[in-house]
Amino acid sequence: TIIGNGEIYNYLELTEEFQLKSKLSTGSDFEPLLHIYAQEGEAAFDRLRGMYAFCLIGADGRTWLVRDPFGIKPLYIHARNGAVAFSSEPRSFGQAKVVSAISNQVAALHYTLENETAWPGVIRLEPGEVIEIVDGVPKRHRVRTAIPSPLRGGAGVGVRAAASDDDALRELDRVLEDSIKVHQRSDVPYGLFLSGGIDSATVATMMARLNTRPVVAYTCGFDAEGARDERAQAERIAKQLNLDWNNVSFGEEDFWAIVPQVAWATDDPVADYACLPTYKLAQQAKSRLTVVLTGEGGDELFGGYSRYRRAQRPKWLGGRVAEPQTDAVLGTSAIEAWRKHATQPNGLTTLQQAQYADIATWLPNDLLLKLDRMLMAHGLEGRTPFLDPEVAAFAFHLPDTLKTRGKFGKYILRAWLEKNCPAAEPWAKKKGFTVPVANWIAPRAADLAKTLPNVEAVRAAASADTIRAIFTDEAHAALRYPMLFLGLWGRIHTEGMSPKAARTSLFR
Template sequence: MYAIALYDSAKNELLLSRDPFGIKPLYLTEFSGGIAFASEPEVLLAAGLSPRTLNTQARTELLQIQFTTGRNTIFEGIDRVLPGETIRIVHGSIVERQTRPALPAVTRPLPMLSEEQALKQLDHAIMDSVQAHERADVPFGLFLSGGIDSATLLTAMQRLPRTAPLKTWTAVFDAPNAANEAQTAATLAHAAQAEHETLTLTAPMVWAHLPAIAACMDDPAADYAIIPTWFLARKAAQDVRVILSGEGGDELFCGYGRYRTAARPWWRGGRRMWRHGMFDGLDVLRTSPKNWREGLNAAEHTAHAGPTKLSALQALDIAEWLPNDLLLKLDRCLMAHGLEGRTPLLDPALAACAWHLPDTLRVQGNKGKWLLRRWLEQHNPAAHPFAPKQGFTVPIGTWIAQKGHLLGALVAQQECIQAIAKPEQVKMLFKTADQRKQGPAAWTLLFYALWHRAHIRALAPDADVFDTLSQNP
């Protein structure tokens, strides 16, 4: 992982470069004095090098799919250096762009591996990657959800020699019927003789810190998984400086349900990614531009170069969802607490190993991550990799509904919300946020209202969510 700036003063030449998966962020803006770059848009804004002006197309994307795509950020005039891109700048002007792809090109059918052969290759790749990612002269630990990806990392770490116990952390929510795998995580950690902590998150804790959580996402991703990630980072920062995390496992090894559809024969159909936006059918937004999918359409066009329908869908996730939501969330939440994040499943050799698997070793029947599950079954059967997934759900919709009358009124009175949504419909949305479709939409508006205060209006997040939204709406 890297985000690099190299300056040759003799030639007045600057190189900006970012790792192929986009693990580390990098941004630039062009202005009258040349080009400025930073690892966060807020640095460019605070320095007065770019105005705090919204890119309305990106805002619509954020509302509809909870993140933004492509080169343009939500700030007019600030661009991303794309994953794998190297930009050459001479005398303040961009003269060349080159891209190093995250995934190896596959233009022909791959030789069929037996499952046994594939497992051996996968084992070498996993162990080499985890061993390399453990190298540190400071304490490190692992975010352990109890799912396949983090259990894979724990299993590999357990097999490596060490001089001190592993440190692991899991989040659980204090809410009725909140799905979690905390007990599974604790059992696995105990078996690995890890020093394990389970962090229980309550609604009052979230309301107290949500303005700060939203503020740390200057390049916004309204993924409510930022909540447990931020709290886990705050807790882990008391003991370690480096965190290993399982991002990339779903995208490379086919963990999402939509991949199971894509793996079917063509005549059984499939799903288009993000066919519908978050607010479609809710009658909440004042206008609903039909072009909000333009960024995704462009990414899909490129991704369709994959050799199979399944790999094309994976390639789209890897190009957009992974860097602009999942990795962004991890980087911002960890850096907010002075932690470095490492993602062993995105090691180039391990990613290439996964990418060269035939579809039959990625998905079988109703099980994605087939080969990764088989590897885990071999090396840590106590992880029960083929057991039904309990899931990990943030009960944000339930919590919003419990405070729906108050929160709905506060969000509806924000100028930034009134500009895009109907106030009375917003209030109703928050009161019904415990419903499946209404919950994510209400959360997205709440996040956007808090984010807008921090990064468009430049107001410090110095109070809880209720007091923050009550001040200068």
């Protein structure tokens, strides 16, 4: 028996390799795994290419709980009285409790790091974790890393450290085509979210190559002073690629209507304001699509963040460790926890250290959790073709100079887009993506300064005086959205309020 959430993308290849066609009866992409497990045992899990969280009960009587190596799909367990329950959402286990460390991490980092959750006794499996249930007790066997080894000095998917740019570009084209081909395997309508940036433009370009009909794409932009988005760039890309492009607007009214729904959907808390446009995109796309491809993982695999380039500089040129910047008013416990979880193995370059840290912390606990919760709230399935074993093996064996070069990150993706989608303008300065939450919160800041100190989950992150200071002192304005989110999250998940009641309790 297997109970699974997600997709096994290489089920057709596995069916052929193990000659299973005559043995399969359901058409499920998880079914081949049962037969392969019967032959190979636990080693069968290493053959999977996909996003998944599953419980497998083998004919040998052994019971396993497994999460994919990137952590694209979540899995939570609760062991008690000789039994183990599991779910894709912690709220399945009842009502959450206030935990100071969780509140502080949400406020400071916008996500949580620990395996322990706000639900007593409920544990979040790590990405790649393999657990066996023995006599009603979960026992960890191993954690399968998403990052290939060795990271330095070896050849990866045909690209040597000394490979020319042209060789690397040809191999990038091959692995991208292969990954996107399997990620768009579906018997339901699929499309993509197109931000206008490098990552989603890369996915869109390859999807346009692989599909004969125009690919359906959705882009979100913001109607507010001071907002930044890449809508104009996305439209140019859509025209060149002949996409079926849909422009979605997000304004102040959307913000106040959606933020309580986001707090409800992210029971495992994520105070990332990028959840807001993702929720709106999913809300709009659900009428036409069931599966959505996105660009998550491109920055982490190909060195896109500016902090990666800063980390590579000598200290005398302003180089610094690529770690999150937190506000001193929240103390140091969150950043200390981050440093513990971001510990890297020996032998990595400075860039690889920064990539490793993000893949261990920010990627699964913020970006992928955001994607899963915002899309699943509308019955959509998000797929991430960059976060694929073949793509990761290629990316991590590239020399650093093909990831960052001069002032550019994601150098090789930009070079590929220059050839395949010039409309993406990959060498142009990007506007970036900024949700104007500060502008929208400002008129209600005085009210929130009064109501948020009454929420236990918020007080667990900071004192009442600090909370009031955050909403009255512009020096701490960046903390206002995380605190607002935490207030709504606490009302909903620890106090049992509905999203509407939670909103009314804090602001009208």
